Amino acid sequence: MNPGKTIPEWESKLWSYVSAGDGQHCPLYQTCDARTSGTWCPDDNKHLLRRLVNDDNFQVEKFNNVITPNCGVNGVIGQMLVKLSDRFLAKHSAGHPPVPTELALLADEPNNIEIRPISLKRYGGALWRLEDGWIIYLNSNDSIPRQRFTLFHEVFHILAHRATPNPVFKRMGVDQGSFNELVADGFAMLVLASEKWVKEAWQESQDVDKIAEMLIAPKALIWFRLKYLQLV
Ligand SMILES: [Zn+2]
Numbered sequence: 001m002n003p004g005k006t007i008p009e010w011e012s013k014l015w016s017y018v019s020a021g022d023g024q025h026c027p028l029y030q031t032c033d034a035r036t037s038g039t040w041c042p043d044d045n046k047h048l049l050r051r052l053v054n055d056d057n058f059q060v061e062k063f064n065n066v067i068t069p070n071c072g073v074n075g076v077i078g079q080m081l082v083k084l085s086d087r088f089l090a091k092h093s094a095g096h097p098p099v100p101t102e103l104a105l106l107a108d109e110p111n112n113i114e115i116r117p118i119s120l121k122r123y124g125g126a127l128w129r130l131e132d133g134w135i136i137y138l139n140s141n142d143s144i145p146r147q148r149f150t151l152f153h154e155v156f157h158i159l160a161h162r163a164t165p166n167p168v169f170k171r172m173g174v175d176q177g178s179f180n181e182l183v184a185d186g187f188a189m190l191v192l193a194s195e196k197w198v199k200e201a202w203q204e205s206q207d208v209d210k211i212a213e214m215l216i217a218p219k220a221l222i223w224f225r226l227k228y229l230q231l232v
Contacts, residue, residue, distance in 0.1 A: 007163060014080040015163045023180040026073060034071035042073045046178050049224075053185050054124070056143060058220035068228055073182075081183065084159065085190035097197045098216040101148060107155045108134060108162055115151065125150035127157055134158055145218045152188035159187075192217040193225040202231050 007015075020027035026043040035041040042049060045066070052063050068074065091106050092099055105113045112133035117140035120126070124142055128135040136154045138147045160180075193215050201211040208226065212219040226232040 010080050010083055011163065014077070014084060015160060017077055017080075018160050018180055018183060023178070025179050026077075027179075028072035028076065032072055034069075039070050040067045041071060042069045042182065043179060046182050049182060049185070050178075052220050052224060053149070053189075053218065054146075055220045056146065056218065058218075058223065060223065063220075063223075066224070066227065068230060073186075074228075077183065078186070081186050081190060082195075085187055085194065088155070088159070089191060089194060097201070097214060099148075099152075099191055101151065103191075104136065104151050104155050107158045113158070117147065125154050127154045129161070143218075145212065145216050148192060148216055149185075149188050149218055149221060152191040153181075153184045155191070156184040156187035160184075189221055189225055189228075193222060195229060198222070198225055198229060199231070202226065208232075 017027045026032070026041075029035065029041075029043055032041070035044070048063075048066065052058075052066060055062070088103070088107070089099065092103050094100075101115070104115065107113060112130075114133070114135045115138060116135055117138045119141055120137065120139040123137075124139050124146065126137040128137065136151060136158075138150055140147075142150065193211075197215060198211065201214055205211070208219055208223050211226075212222040215222065223232065
């Protein structure tokens with residue numbers, strides 16, 4: 001396969017950002033006008049954001065200082081991520097929430113993807129590459145909403161991997177670089193909680209718990225999504 005021939009320009013651009021450097025920092029970090037003029041920077045707050053999306057006992061008060069970024073991550077990179085997630089969600093032909101878990105199986109057609117829940121000590125999930133496909137391990141100790149979030153996070157790594165010529169990793173649980181983890185989290189958020197679904201749900205009930213239940217997504221993630229869409 002030669003994905004370079006078939007993928008659109010915006011997508012190549014996204015993968016070039018994702019594979020820039022060691023993946024630890026935002027590729028726009030050094031030159032970002034927003035950051036240097038004092039705007040809240042997601043790259044400087046990666047650990048806080050990770051804590052947020054991993055928080056199963058979510059309380060708004062703990063994250064009051066998280067704000068919607070007005071920078072390249074939300075702008076240039078964010079727009080490409082939205083395109084990527086929209087294209088992926090188009091495979092869900094029924095088009096209504098919640099996104100089915102089985103959608104993940106279509107991330108690398110025609111290759112096979114197996115989802116294997118197992119008890120993991122350190123990770124929420126891990127990815128294993130086979131000759132002709134993938135195994136996504138999900139931590140069976142996690143809640144179902146959290147496993148779904150991890151699942152689509154791993155899907156992002158699969159999409160990234162199939163678009164880049166060099167294997168990003170071979171082993172289980174290898175860190176892809178903390179900035180790439182942030183982007184993978186962003187993709188998972190966009191898949192589980194697309195703008196359309198979240199806005200519709202918000203119109204119906206302005207209740208984070210209800211929306212999280214409907215989309216089968218972690219509550220913290222839904223809150224952050226609402227924040228991102230400037231609905232809360
Ligand atoms: Zn990851």
